[in-house]
Structures are given as C-alpha cells and as structure tokens.
Amino acid sequence: MGKTEVVTDALRQEAKKWFALSDEMETVASSVSRLTLDTSAFWCGDGISIAAGPIYAGYQQFVKDRCGEGSVEFEQIAGALNRAADEYDGSDEVSSATLTKIYGNL
C-alpha cells in the first residue's frame, strides 16, 4: 500500500469517528429536548410567584440548538474528510481550489 493509500484510508477512518460523534451529539440534543419543566415544577409552596419557567426553557432551547449544530458540524467534517480522501485518490496533492472549497479561505 502506497503512502497516498495509507493517507486515504486514514482519512476515511477518521471520517467514521466524526460520523459516530455526530450521532452522539444528535442523541444529546434530543435528550435535551425531552428535559422540559412546567412553570409549576419550581416551587411547591404558596405565597411567592416564580418566573423561572421561561428562563429554564430558554436555557434548554439554547443547549438543544447548539448540540444540534454540533451534530451537523461533525457530520460535515466527516464529509469533508471523505472528500479530501476522494481528492487524494486522484492525485498526490489536494489543489488549493479544493482546499478553499472544503475549509473556507485559509
């Protein structure tokens, strides 16, 4: 196996790890979306009123959204690694045009 094949194989292995991590973050995001609490869940006594419900809901939404974005990003990284591997299959060098396409302006 030549050096290029080793790199290509390694990139595809690396991509698999990111796909797995993407699944995990997606699971975390959906767990967060289930952790809903009613306004009535914060205090069982009388005499004081509480506005914790909306603050909690905002926090929950924030973490859920970020974890969802993380899952998408991990998947895109995996995709980018696979694309880099495809490019290497064609030649020993990844062209700067492809690089820019994958990673943005460096």
Added chain:
Amino acid sequence: MAPGPGITPEALTSEFHRSIEQVRTGIQQIIDGFNNLVDEISGKAWLLGAGALLWIKHKLDGARAGLQTIVDKAQYLIDHSTPIVSLILTSFDWLSQVQKPASAAAGRVPVKGDKLVYWKGEAADAYNGKIPFQQAAAGDMATKADFISTWLFTIAKANIEYAVKTAEYISLIAGAVTQAAIDAASVFGIVEAINAVADAAGALVEKALNQLFSIATRVVDLLKNARDASASINNVEKLAGPPAGTWPQAVNVG
C-alpha cells in the same frame, strides 16, 4: 452543587413523597383531633358555667383560626407537590443524559491518529487547526449541562426541605391537638387541653410559618439567581460560530 455520586434520584423522590404523605396524615389528624376536642367539650357543656363556656369559645375560635392557617399552607403544598418530582429527576437527567455524553464526546474528538500523521500539507494543517475548537464546543455543552443541573438541584433541595419542615411541624401540631382531645375526655383536663391547643395553634404555628417563610425566601433568592443562568448562556466564548453564539464552523458546505 450538582447531585453528588452518593445521592440518587430515587432516594430524594422517596424522601419527598414520604414527607408529603406525612403532611397528608397530619392534616387529617389535626382536623379529627380538633373536632373530637370540640365534641368532648360540647358533651360537658352542661357541667361548665356560662363564663367558662365563653372563655372556651373564645380560645377555640382563636385556635381554629391558627390551625386553619397552617393546614391551608400544608394543603397547598400537597396540591402542588407532583411537579417537584420532575424537577428532582430533571436535575439528575442533565448530568446523565447531557453532561456525561457531551463530555465523553469531547474527550473522543479525534486527535491526529497513527495513520493520519502521514497526512501533511495545508489541508492537514487546516483540519488540525480546527479540531480544538470542536472539542472545546462539545466540552462547553458539558459545562453548561453541569451548570443547569446544579441550579435545578439546589432549587429541588429547597423544595424537599420545605416539605420535610412542613411535615415535621404538622406532625408536632397534630400530636398536640390529638393529645388535647384525649385530655378533654376528663372534665378536669378541659382547661389544660384548651390551653395546649391554643399554644399549638399559636406559638407552634407561628414558629412553623417563620421557618417555612425563611425557606421560601431562600428559594426566591435562588430564582433571582436565574440571572446566572442567562449569564451562562451568554458566555459563548467557545461558541464562535459564525454567527457568534453558535457552534464553531470548521468546514464550508457545498
């Protein structure tokens, strides 16, 4: 403090349920005890003079009002107790379902492996340069999960403490009222019984109300600290996006 390793959600929910049951039983004992006391006295009214009866009525009216205050408070607690169980469970769930897996994911964000060391050049550098930000963002999710778990857990503990204290005082008051009804069975015990109930409904109820009020005040402070929760969301140092405050972008799509 987030729930520690020695504390289980089962232990806390059962402590809470136990207190609520104790409150429920206590309320019934207070009502039964007071009614029995009134029955005992009514049965002996013919033995007592008009002046004594007037004094008794005055004392019992005051006692009834005092007992009603704490019974109402305790009944409110029972009626609003169910959702607290989900508060307790949710404080634990943030650790087991969010903090732990996010932290594990952060720990497993790939570092340059054995085979990948052969990958060199600009693409490799760009990739390696972006990994730490991904790891930091996943780690930040774990940090935020830990923060919200701690906040919820502190509020949950205050609710449990409120239920436990209510149960303690309701039981003490119920004991005093029940005993008074027994003592009033003897005509010689009536005055003592009435004074005992008046004390329970007066000093003891006041002490209970003060203690419960101080727990409630503490909860208000905790909930005012909800601002800290907003501050935690606003700390987006590890979430550079773009746009800022969202997950760090590593690759161009398309």
